Amino acid sequence: MASVNQIRSLINSAIGSKLGNYNLPDGSTSPALWVRGQQQVPKDWTVTGIECVIDEVPEMVNKPTLSQQVVLDVRWPIYLTSYDTAQTLAEVRELLFQWFPDIQDPVHVPQTDISFETLKVFIPDYSIQPERG
Amino acid sequence: MAQPKKLDTTALDRAIAAATQQLVNRLSAEYTSEISSDKWKWNDGSLRDIVDTGRLRASQTVRQAGQNRYQFSWPVEYATQVHEGTKLKGGGEWPARPWTRTALENVDPKKYFETILRRELNG
Numbered sequence: 001m002a003s004v005n006q007i008r009s010l011i012n013s014a015i016g017s018k019l020g021n022y023n024l025p026d027g028s029t030s031p032a033l034w035v036r037g038q039q040q041v042p043k044d045w046t047v048t049g050i051e052c053v054i055d056e057v058p059e060m061v062n063k064p065t066l067s068q069q070v071v072l073d074v075r076w077p078i079y080l081t082s083y084d085t086a087q088t089l090a091e092v093r094e095l096l097f098q099w100f101p102d103i104q105d106p107v108h109v110p111q112t113d114i115s116f117e118t119l120k121v122f123i124p125d126y127s128i129q130p131e132r133g
Numbered sequence: 134m135a136q137p138k139k140l141d142t143t144a145l146d147r148a149i150a151a152a153t154q155q156l157v158n159r160l161s162a163e164y165t166s167e168i169s170s171d172k173w174k175w176n177d178g179s180l181r182d183i184v185d186t187g188r189l190r191a192s193q194t195v196r197q198a199g200q201n202r203y204q205f206s207w208p209v210e211y212a213t214q215v216h217e218g219t220k221l222k223g224g225g226e227w228p229a230r231p232w233t234r235t236a237l238e239n240v241d242p243k244k245y246f247e248t249i250l251r252r253e254l255n256g
Contacts, residue, residue, distance in 0.1 A: 081220050083220070085222075107213070107217050109213045109214060109217060109219065111222075112210065112211070112214070113222075114221055114222055114223065115211075115214050115219040115220065115221055115222060115227075116219070116220045116221075116222060118217065118219055118220065120217060
């Protein structure tokens, strides 16, 4: 199973150039790519452009097999939000699908009068646990 | 040479249709129950149901999409945003409240269907 840092690095390679920035209170900026877990995006940061958030811990479902092996279906949830109402997520979506052809369960929600455009996808990360005991 | 016999699947077809219908009824009740349940964490940490005006819950629709195929939908304009969560243009966000997923976890449709099917077939 990959680490969240490996996933972050892959995502950065795939769509990093399309992402926007976090604007920090001291005037500096940081790429809008966040690993959400112990730390949320600080409330006094603002976002411009497209933000990508990865959950620190992936979803996991175990599938028993006829042997004592267990197949773990691990998948990483990736959340994209376009805070720029003139910039859609279509191009980023295409890039993600090219990089990760086995992406699962995409949910692409257009912007409305009250909410920003969002896209949620899951990147699978298969893992087989050998027999124990 | 023996004449081929056509398998009579009438009883099986009837049992599948009955089990499917009962599963649809069970899921329908569970979806409504999940929307009405005050189990969903809101931004302030409190637990709430997903009922504000009641439009979302009342919009629940099930239609037959084929033989033994049914489709549930919630045709209000904000249903996906409530289900998946969203960032609001005015600031703040709605947390994801995936009532369909939790309902499916609660019911375990495969097991439920198998139980009903077995009962229908055994009479």
